[in-house]
Amino acid sequence: MNNNIRALFFDIDGTLVSFSTHRIPDSTVSALEQAKHNGVKIYISTGRPVSLIVNLSQIDSLIDGYVSTNGAYCFVGNDVVSCSSMLRHDVDVILSACEEWRVPAVVVGTDKIAVFQEDGSIDKAFRVGLGINNVVFSPLDEVLEGPILQLTPFFSPEQEALVMPRLEACTSGRWTPAFTDITSVKADKGLGLRAMAAHEGLAIGQTMAFGDGGNDIPILRTAGVGVAMGNAGEEVKAVAGYVTTSVDEDGVMNALRHFHVI
Structure with missing residues (x-):
């Protein structure tokens, strides 16, 4: 067993959960159970807001x-480790661009989410692409009254490139061609790992992170070991320390065995 790795950080979609079955492969569940038995902590690192983390019942415990x-x-x-909201200026710029280009966006508050200009794209992306059904959205005005943690506009890469320079303090993480996740520049998965490690008394060298999308690049660069899934894009694989097989080909289990975590 590798006694140096004490914490694992997992993206959800395309890493833990298969895009084809919308479930966690049995081999991954078994591997995580073995890692937990070996004293390794398990953390989720996802672009999903809390209310949309609905597909982890197999490993909740x-x-x-x-x-x-x-x-x-x-x-x-119940302990909040970190919470970083966006500048109101940046929220307004993004929503104005959405209005101009007639594209929808998901607006994420601290405990509620809303939609802006839904045209069917959000429902298709969530229900068909991610297997999320019966999402409860709050009124937009109600969510905009509080801090905004993330905006997910259905921008093309070209539209994203036009908007980002107009924002004062934001970063963008794209993991699908359909949309991008925009957060405060103080928030990305790598910074989240650092905050979590400090809170939990972990050295960065004791962490291993798994991911497959562009929004996983910061955490793969930050972790002691960054593992890209075989189904990841080339830009993600390029920053990883190790590339495993795909989510549907026992990728998590194979990587944990490779590094003797299990």
């Missing part, structure tokens, strides 16, 4: 904490 909303909201149990 194994999870020690969450880096959610691309690092904008990190927590362990």
Whole structure:
């Protein structure tokens, strides 16, 4: 067993959960159970806001904490480790661009989410692409009254490139061609890992992170060991220390065995 790795950080979609089955492969569940038995802590690192983390029932009992909303909201149990909201100026610029280009966006508050200009794209992306059904959205005005942790506009890469220079303090993490997740520059998955490690008394060298999307690049660079899934894009694989097989080909189990975590 590798006694140096004490904490594992997992992206959800395309890493823990298969895009084809919308479930966690049995081999991954078994591997995480073995890691937990060996004393290794397990954390989630996802672009999903808390209210959309609905597909981890197979491993709920194994999870020690969450880096959610691309690092904008990190927590362990009832303890908030970090929370980073966006500048109101940047929120207004993004929503104005959405209005101009007639594209929808998901607006993420601290405990509620809303939609802006839904045209069917959000429902298709969530229900068909991610297997999320029966999402409860709050009124937009109600969510905009409070801090905004993330905006997910359905910008093309070209539209994203036009908007980002107009923002004062934001970062963008794209993990699908359909949309991008925009958060405060103080929030990404790598910063979330650092905050979680400090809170949990972990050295960065004791952490291993898994991911497959562009929003995983910061955490793969930050972790002691960064593992890209075989189904990851080339830009993600390029920053990883190790590339495993795909989510549907026992990728998590194979990597944990490779590094003797299990």
